[in-house]
Amino acid sequence: MKAFIFPGQGCQKEGMGHDLYEKFPEARTIFENANDILGRKITDVMFYGTELELMETKNTQPSVFLYEVALATTQHELCPNVVAGHSLGEFAALVIAGAITFEDGLNLVLNRAIIGQKACEKVETGMGAIIGLSDEYVAKRIKEIWDESGEPIYFANYNGPGQVVITGSRKGVRLACKAFKDEGAKKAVPLPIGGSFHSPYMNEAKEELGEIIRKIKFSEPSIPIYQCVDAKPHTNPDEIKNNLIKHITHPVLWTNMVHNMINDGVVEFYEVGTDDTLTKIVARMYPEKTIKQLLEIDTYNNIITNYKKN
Structure with a gap:
């Protein structure tokens, strides 16, 4: 097929x-x-x-x-x-x-x-690419970061094993990307996208x-x-x-x-x-x-x- x-x-x-x-x-x-x-x-x-x-x-x-x-x-x-x-x-x-x-x-x-x-345009939101960490680990950590900061963070795309896009408040996405980079992600960067699509x-x-x-x-x-x-x-x-x-x-x-x-x-x-x-x-x-x-x-x-x- x-x-x-x-x-x-x-x-x-x-x-x-x-x-x-x-x-x-x-x-x-x-x-x-x-x-x-x-x-x-x-x-x-x-x-x-x-x-x-x-x-x-x-x-x-x-x-x-x-x-x-x-x-x-x-x-x-x-x-x-x-x-x-x-x-x-x-x-x-x-x-x-x-x-x-x-x-x-x-x-x-x-x-x-x-x-x-x-x-x-109504809320400052963003998206970020995370590569090199398991989906389960990312899910656990974005919940923890959300709870600690009060900044909403969600999954936007499950693109492949160890390759996801997160989304949420702009501050929340930045906090998460910094945390994931410190925690061993191959890539953890905010994307040049203003918005929180698929959330x-x-x-x-x-x-x-x-x-x-x-x-x-x-x-x-x-x-x-x-x-x-x-x-x-x-x-x-x-x-x-x-x-x-x-x-x-x-x-x-x-x-x-x-x-x-x-x-x-x-x-x-x-x-x-x-x-x-x-x-x-x-x-x-x-x-x-x-x-x-x-x-x-x-x-x-x-x-x-x-x-x-x-």
Whole structure:
């Protein structure tokens, strides 16, 4: 079985999608459709904009979503049996699986960005990457640090064994990163992200975005989608919709998603993104499997970076 895996926010890059637009008519149609829906040329930002422009809330998430959908659409000979997306990547996965339309997906992503940004501006919050400590140890210590300081700290992403992202108050995240660095973490650093995504700080955003999601028609996907909130494959439209509503306040269970895909028979993973973030994570977890990265400059022949270990 083959899986298409879609990374989340953070993989945006200057010039992203330009080669797809030039080489593939179907990708060009998707990009122009997005320009019409948004009422502005998001493609100008993607193809010619600076890194700072791509980092603007109104640009980042739509650009990543649009790129991933366009790239996946050009893969005519490589068909996935399942899909999975990391955080924002779940929206592209839903479109490729046929659970929602491209138009609805793009509107959801734009609203997610704007609503999430509003929530972030109300409280000083942040996120931090912790590498090299067990999930159990991190869980125990963030509770202790929270109790000692009164600063809320949560898990945001379970990215792989010994690789997590924490979130919470900005002070709490800084205290935790300092403690973990002193306690032997390979890496414990605050991330350049203003916000506390995938945490209870997003409850208000969850309610607002949930109202929008409830109005959208969800269809039975053509292939199962593994969702972030429970790491399980879903084909029931109501389950998919309810999980997407929970998505904004719930941690991303990527580690379990990968384990479950492997246990269900996936032997080949293809990352649909601009870099190899998920490719490296999956390769570390299952070096014996075939893990590859789709690259827009190579899509004619599907010749891609191969992380299979011999």
